[in-house]
Structure formats: C-alpha cells, structure tokens
Amino acid sequence: MDENGAAVSPTKAQVRRWRRYLADERAEAAVYRDLASRRAGEEQQILLGLVEAEERHQQHWIELLGARIGRPIPSDLRTRVLTFFARRYGSVFVLALMQRAESRSPYEDDVDAPPAMAADERIHGEVVRGLAERGRSRLSGSFRAAVFGMNDGLVSNLALVVGMSATGVATSVVLASGIAGLLAGALSMGAGEYVSVRSQRELLEASTPDPSARKALPHLDVEANELALVYRARGMTEEAASEHASEVLERIAHSADGPPTGAMSIGHDAELADAHESIGTAWSAAITSFFLFAAGAVIPVLPYLFGLSGLPAVAVAAALVGIALLLTGASVGILSGASPLARALRQLGIGFGAAAVTYALGLLFGTTVG
Incomplete structure (x- = not known):
C-alpha cells in the first residue's frame, strides 16, 4: 500500500x-x-x-x-x-x-x-x-578416531615422504620409508586410541554407583540416615540430600520388593551412559584409527608406487594429500555446523605447513651430507 x-x-x-x-x-x-x-x-x-x-x-x-x-x-x-x-x-x-x-x-x-x-x-x-x-553424541567417538586417524596418516606420511625425497636418497628408500611410516603409524594410532578410550571408560566406570550397595539400604539406621552422605558426595546440598534419602528409605519401608532400582542414583547414571556412548568402545576406536591412518598414509606413497620420483612425485603426493585434507576438513566443518570451507582450508594449511618444514629440513640435511 x-x-x-x-x-x-x-x-x-x-x-x-x-x-x-x-x-x-x-x-x-x-x-x-x-x-x-x-x-x-x-x-x-x-x-x-x-x-x-x-x-x-x-x-x-x-x-x-x-x-x-x-x-x-x-x-x-x-x-x-x-x-x-x-x-x-x-x-x-x-x-x-x-x-x-x-x-x-x-x-x-x-x-x-x-x-x-x-x-x-x-x-x-x-x-x-x-x-x-x-x-x-552417538558417533563422536568413532568420528573422532576416524578424523584423527586419517589426518595423522595424511600429514605425518606426507611430511616423512617429502622430507626423505628432499634429501636426494633413492626412490626405493623413500618408498620403503613411506611404507614403514604407514605401518608404524597405523599400529601406534590403533594402540594409542585403544589405551585412551579404555582408560576413559575405566575412569567413568569407577564413578558409577555400585549396584551391590543397594543391598545395605534396608538395614541403614533411619535416624542416622547415612544414605544422605552418598547424595551429598555426588553433588546434592545437605538439605536436598537429607530429603531425598528420607524419601528413599520411606519407599523401602513400604515396599515388599526391596530397594528401588534407582535408589542409589541421583541422575548420574544417565549422564554416565551418555558419556560412554560418546566415547565409544576401545576396540572400535582402535580399529577405526588403524585403518583410517593407513588409508591416509598410503596416499603420499602412491606416486612412488607407480614409479614417479623427485619433484614430480612430491608434487603429485602433495596434490593428492591436499584434496584429502580438504575433504576431511570440510567433513569436520559440516559435522560441527561451522563453515566447511574454513575448516577445509585450516586443515590444508596445517598439513602443508608440516610438510613444508620437513621438506626444507630434508633439503638442508641433504645439502649438508653432500
């Protein structure tokens, strides 16, 4: 209008x-x-x-x-x-x-x-x-292992291969170094993820209420009500803990089936279950890291497997790794709800930065030896 x-x-x-x-x-x-x-x-x-x-x-x-x-x-x-x-x-x-x-x-x-x-x-x-x-939350454990494994394989083996190539050693030596780096890195990543995730899960399990402690509830001194100390130890205020403990003991007194299943819990069980799910299992993280590291680490080696050497091999390896780094970075960006392009370029910059340093050191080392 x-x-x-x-x-x-x-x-x-x-x-x-x-x-x-x-x-x-x-x-x-x-x-x-x-x-x-x-x-x-x-x-x-x-x-x-x-x-x-x-x-x-x-x-x-x-x-x-x-x-x-x-x-x-x-x-x-x-x-x-x-x-x-x-x-x-x-x-x-x-x-x-x-x-x-x-x-x-x-x-x-x-x-x-x-x-x-x-x-x-x-x-x-x-x-x-x-x-x-x-x-x-459902996939973060496996996804973390996948991204870290792939990225570490790409960056570490590219850095190793271009560094060795820059020293001027024979192509067969560069190829052997790349394959050795692949196997050593994959095994290290797998073992490291297993230990890391297993340790996290054990720490969480140590914080989980002991189910057998419920058997002692019917025999507690109602006047002393030491159950309140359990709830206070898990974060409740003194007043709230006393009130909750009294309610639990009262339910037990009027129940013919014994202590209620959640009597020793104040909500932490669900949080711990979510944390376990987020972390994932040790074996799945280890296997994922092993194979994803190997998948990433084999990419810089491909030019040497097909007979390239010198600068052409370095250029092809860098190009292939660059594409893979952009894809992994974009995937992280998408999952986090951030800009895929920004995350992809960040991943590319970090990977190429590490490779550039080792290439420069390789040139310096090769010149010194010569």
Missing part, C-alpha cells in the same frame, strides 16, 4: 526474491519430511513440527505472490544437495548442514518477511542443533 492506501505492485526483483524464498521453503520442508520418514518417536514428531512451520512460511510467500506465483522454480544448489543427502542417508551431516542453513536465514534483513518468520528461522536453528547434537 502507498500513502494513499492504494495497492502497489511489487517490483520484478521482489517477485523473483519471493519465488526464490518459496522454492527454498518447499525444499527445506522436503528435507525435514524425508528425515522424519527415517526417524521414529519424539525425533520424528519434532521434524514433522518443523515441516508444518516451513509450510506456514510457504503460505506467506504464496499470498504475496498471488497470481504472480508462476511455475515452481528450482531451489538453490545448497538446498538441493541437502535434499539429495536426506533422501539417501538421513544422516547427522544433513542436520548439521540444516543447522547452518537456518542460522543464515535472510528474513531478518528483508522488509517483506514478518519478524515472526525471522524469529521462527532462528528457533529452527536451535531445534536442529539439538537434534544434530544427539547424532553427534
């Missing part, structure tokens, strides 16, 4: 923008709908709630467009990629990407989008963040 109350026709740029928003809302609803079809229970209901919200947003743009709505246009490339992955994998990576997409909504700076829609998008980001966090 203008200042006289007459309807004002939208500009062509506005219509194009509205149609793009409508296409994106439809595509995002499709992503959430596809993810919901692969879930059950509460997560499915949450995702379907997001579908309903996206459909409300669609209606806003449909009403603005009116007869100008035209034929549906494709959504942007990012949303189409998300839809592709959602329909085929429905993984936590899609949720992490959606979290980032929701946080970059253009509605806050668009006068044609009501403030409520901009607020919706912001809250959608938090909803998706919560869903993604569940998935991250």
